[in-house]
Amino acid sequence: MIIGIAGTPGVGKTTATTLMKTEVIDLNKFAIEKGFVAGYDKERESFEIDTEKLRKELLTYEECVVEGHLAPFVSDVCIVLRCNPEIIRQRLSQKYPSTKVEENVLAEILDAQLIEAYERCEKVYEVDVSEMEPDEVASLLDRIVKLIREGKEIKKFSPGRINWMHYLQE
Ligand SMILES: Nc1ncnc2c1ncn2[C@@H]1O[C@H](COP(=O)(O)OP(=O)(O)O)[C@@H](O)[C@H]1O
Numbered sequence: 001m002i003i004g005i006a007g008t009p010g011v012g013k014t015t016a017t018t019l020m021k022t023e024v025i026d027l028n029k030f031a032i033e034k035g036f037v038a039g040y041d042k043e044r045e046s047f048e049i050d051t052e053k054l055r056k057e058l059l060t061y062e063e064c065v066v067e068g069h070l071a072p073f074v075s076d077v078c079i080v081l082r083c084n085p086e087i088i089r090q091r092l093s094q095k096y097p098s099t100k101v102e103e104n105v106l107a108e109i110l111d112a113q114l115i116e117a118y119e120r121c122e123k124v125y126e127v128d129v130s131e132m133e134p135d136e137v138a139s140l141l142d143r144i145v146k147l148i149r150e151g152k153e154i155k156k157f158s159p160g161r162i163n164w165m166h167y168l169q170e
Pocket residue numbers: 007008009010011012013014015016091132133134137
């Protein structure tokens with residue numbers, strides 16, 4: 001089983017997962033190391049990844065936890081981290097040009113990662129981490145991963161409870 005930790009860039013996936021007890025594969029690094037690159041997106045300054053090859057390779061592991069915005073494309077169960085779009089804007093504007101920032105802010109408002117996960121994965125959870133410290137996110141994720149591995153349902157984090165639509169009007 002592949003368990004994915006997804007979310008719009010800036011929600012804090014990498015920060016939280018590096019603090020987890022569970023070992024987590026960084027999908028971007030892993031895909032580039034393995035050479036699963038299908039092209040280069042000049043506008044976004046990022047590699048296009050062959051997600052079919054990526055999933056096939058991950059399936060050679062008996063079980064794994066992966067993180068990255070590609071998680072919805074390769075996972076069986078996906079945990080989508082959600083974050084207040086204004087916080088995402090603030091975080092991303094420190095490292096990206098405004099077009100890239102606003103593209104990601106809009107993606108968060110429109111539930112883009114959640115929808116990708118919902119369409120592809122067997123099971124999806126979403127967690128609002130806007131008010132949480134990285135170590136709190138990490139321990140919550142460790143707990144959720146454990147419950148998923150035990151085959152338990154986690155009603156508290158079932159999808160559809162988070163709505164950022166009111167941020168669209170601004
Ligand atoms: N829980 C948090 N609280 C405050 N700042 C955070 C938190 N998680 C991440 N950050 C900050 O937000 C930025 C983006 O985090 P990062 O982990 O790289 O996000 P992602 O991997 O989802 O793109 C970083 O500058 C990081 O220090």
